[in-house]
Amino acid sequence: MSIVKIVHHDEVIYTILDKPPPEPPKTPRYESQLEKQLKEMKIPQLRRTFGYAETPLKVPDQFLKKGEGLGQPMKKSDHKCIASGSLPPVPKCPPPGKKPEKPKTNFRVLNIKKVIKTKPLLVEPRLVDTRDGHTKKIKGSGEVPEFCLRKDFGQMPEYLVKRNRRIQKELDKIRYAEENKESLCKLINEEERLELLKDLKYNWQLLQKAFLQLPILTDTIPKIHRKTKMEQELKQLEKDIALVESNPYIYIYE
Structure with a gap:
């Protein structure tokens, strides 16, 4: 077993590891051009505060004068009335005359007459x-x-x-x-009876024509229902025609 001892080396552990990818640059923030114009056009307003820390003193020549107290001061106007031409003369007071004499009334006599005419209160x-x-x-x-x-x-x-x-x-x-x-029963005349009979026969012809145009094979339920309904209507029309033909006098109820 061999041991290798490396004393001098220039390797750094931070250079061996891969560096993380750089962050993508952020998109610039949207700034409205109108906002800049509004800020330039905006008039600065006075800020409301709690007042002065120390009340400023007035100038000595601004002391309280007569008529400038709590009452409302008179408004000064720059209007000047310029007379154009000659003005009419000021009307004079009428001469003092005698006052109209008041009618002399005798209140005693009036009161006596009122008392005589008044009725006494009933007990x-x-x-x-x-x-x-x-x-x-x-x-x-x-x-x-x-x-x-x-x-x-x-x-x-x-x-x-x-x-x-x-x-x-x-x-x-x-x-x-x-x-x-009036009686609800009404007798129809011969012309109306013939007209009614004619209309019934015409309706029967139309219904008979539609019935003959039906398909021969009735293999579905809707076809069966339709054919049955038309047969019933034909039978009812035939009964009505026979009833009108056999009865010359027909009454109807309104």
Whole structure:
């Protein structure tokens, strides 16, 4: 067994291993040109703060003057009224004249006339029901018969009278309709009977033609149903034709 001792060498372990592949370059971030224009056009606004750390003092000549207190100061206007031409004269006050005399009224006489014409208040009848003098009004107490003395006592109320009238009108309408009721049975004339017979025969011819055009072989259920249905319709039409031909007088119900 032989041992090889290498003392001097220039190998490095980091150069032996393969280096990882370099990362691909990132795509540049999208920047809108409009955003740059907006930032350039944007007007800087004042920032709101909590105020000054120390309140700045005013200039000495800006002291509080008369009329500049808490009240609203008067707005100064630069408007000047320029008169063009001659203005009309200022109207003068009318000369002082005598005041119109007020009519002299005798209020004593008026009050006496009003008192004479006024009617005295009617005394409300009362009832004393105890020895201590307890009183109560007779009206509404039930001591005097009031309800039986009314004009409408014992008469039917107005709402019941109107209701009975409405019911009676409806009954009269029903009775009149029943008396003048037309008969639902109507006799058709000969022309209408012949026209009906003609239409029935025409329908039978159309149905007979369609029945003859059916396939001879009925191997499916829909074909069987269709053929059976057409046979029933033909039989019914034949019965109707025979009934109209055998009966000269035919009545119909509307």
